[in-house]
Amino acid sequence: MASQWVFEFLNEVPFYHVFLEVGLLMSVLWLIFHKSYNPKELAQLTDKEKELLIEEWTPEPLVGEVSLKHPAFRRRIINGKAEKYMNIDGNLCLNMATHNYLGFTGNKEIEDTAVTSLHKYGVGSCGPRGFYGTVDVHLVLEERLAQFMKMEEAVVYSYGFSTIASAIPAYAKRGDVIFVDENVNFAIQKGLDASRSKVKFFKHNDMEDLENLLMEQAELDVKNPRKAQVTRRFLVVEGIYMNSGDICPLPKLVELRKKYKLRIFIDENISFATLGEHGRGVTEYFNIPKEEIDMVMGSMEWSMSTIGGFCVGSTFVVEHQRLSGLGYCFSASLPPLLTAAAIKSLDIMENDPSMFKELQTRCHLVHKALSSLKSYELKGDLDSPVKHLYLQMQVKDSDKELDMLNKIADFCAENGVAVTTAAYLPVEKFKPRNSIRITVNNKLTEEEIQKVTSVLEKAADEIL
Structure with missing residues (x-):
């Protein structure tokens, strides 16, 4: 039956087609097995020639020249x-x-809490949060941070730098557009690189320059409405800029966010626990409703004198990071003793605003x-x-x-x-x-x- 089927197939297919297919197959086989040279025909070096080549070879340095003025x-x-x-x-x-803005480094209460936690849980959590690294104090800290910031939910990272560097690419992808202040810190820069989105920088705290960029984007969206429907637009700023010490003009940023339909992310590494009547950051400082901000990111390594970072926002937004935030998914979780220290820092801040x-x-x-x-x-x-x-x-x-x-x-x-x-x-x-x-x-x-x-x-x- 099989041979009969092959015979009928060959009768139906044009002869030139079969000839072409066979020729292509033979060409591929020739390329696979053919050697471009005969190893036996290569010139063999003598021992003396080999030694001479070794003497003449100068290896390149593993590290280039470094100025003596380098900070190292x-x-x-x-x-x-x-x-x-x-x-x-x-x-x-x-x-x-x-x-050490609040003077918590060396605080006896915080240190004692960390030592007590050390005796209870040991040194490390030994794994990422999604596997076997979640301890009850992690859940308590996330709940406390959400309450303190008056947001629905919080997610805690084990390293402050990786928080925003992971959060940005968790949402912004290739094809999206991110509008960023040109003076942002290095962690944000790395998050922008990882996102592979189109990044548009506006002059530092210059709202007129930002609006010009937003109007240019709006014109592009009108020309290509199909692409505009699938293009997400993000605005990334710092509450207080590390590289300048300036506070962002949040009221104007929120106004532009509404007008041009942006998603706004605020890095509050410095402004968290320094600005506002209760230390809730730049949103409290300007009395901006939390609903106007899509996500707030902060570090616990400055004012709270511990380690790690966090993101707070709506449950819908924050939960996404538990599966897509690289620093959350693939890093060992925050050691319990440092988590307990962060909780104690929150206690002190809430008790004495x-x-x-x-x-x-x-x-x-x-x-x-x-x-x-x-x-x-x-x-x-x-x-x-x-x-x-x-x-x-x-x-x-x-x-x-x-x-x-x-x-x-x-x-x-x-x-x-x-x-x-x-x-x-x-x-x-x-x-x-x-x-x-x-x-x-x-x-x-x-x-x-x-x-x-x-x-x-x-x-x-x-x-x-």
Whole structure:
């Protein structure tokens, strides 16, 4: 039967078609088995020639040339905790460098809670949340964060950097459009890269430039309505920008969100637990209803003095990350002792909201004091706990300017004040001007603030 079927098939198919198919099959077989050269015909090197080639070969270095001015060569050794004061290379310094805004680093209650949790749960959770890494304290923390931020649900990540770097690509995909402030931090930059979406940067806090980009996109949507129906539009900003200390103009952003139908994500790494009457961030600061914001992302590594990050929003939005947030799905969950420390930090914040008003008072005092410096230009919002000092003198060579600022930071450390230069990776799109970054905590006294300004001025007189 089979042979009869083949015979009938060959009678029906044109002869030239069979000939062509057989020819193609033979060509493929020839390409597979044919060797482009005969190994036996290759010239064989003598032992002497081999030794000569080895002597002439120079291996390329694993690491390229690194400038001696690279931060890796400017190591400072800190002994003990980075509290209000810390020991740097043997010098006791007032800490104006780390992000201990509420002074929780070294807090006895938080430390005792972490130790108690350590005895109960052990050191680590040993797995991602979706497998066997979820402990009851993780669920408690998520519930507490959602309640604190007055959102429906929260999801906790084990690392602050991976929170927003995972959250953005969990929603924005290839073909989507993301409108982003040009001054966003490095974690957001990595999230944008991972999303593979079309990214449009607008000038820092420039709402007119943002609206121009939105109008351009609206015109493109009119020309291609079919594509517009499947194109999602996102707006990503920071509550307080790490690279400038400026607060985002949230009311105007919400207005544009409504007008152009955007999904807005806010990174509140700094503004969480620093802005607002109860520390709920930039939405409370501007009295913006939570329903206007699609998702808020924050870090627990600054004000709360622990590790990890979180996202809060509606249940519909947040639940999506439990299956698509790479940092959530594939990273070991937050160690229970650090989770318990975060819960205790929330307890302290809820029991004493006056600490946020105290922090704002210190921010104003520091801002006023730094504004009086003659050798520097102060940038950053009055209410922001992060401020940047730039040299008044214009230095065209960026490396030379950074070297001057590093020398100023070294002088300050030697004279009892810890400050740091803002560090940026050499990414072509993001080149903020070199600066000294100052952080504020709510335990500073007026005398200590005066000391900071005095040492900075002396450093300028000495270095510049």
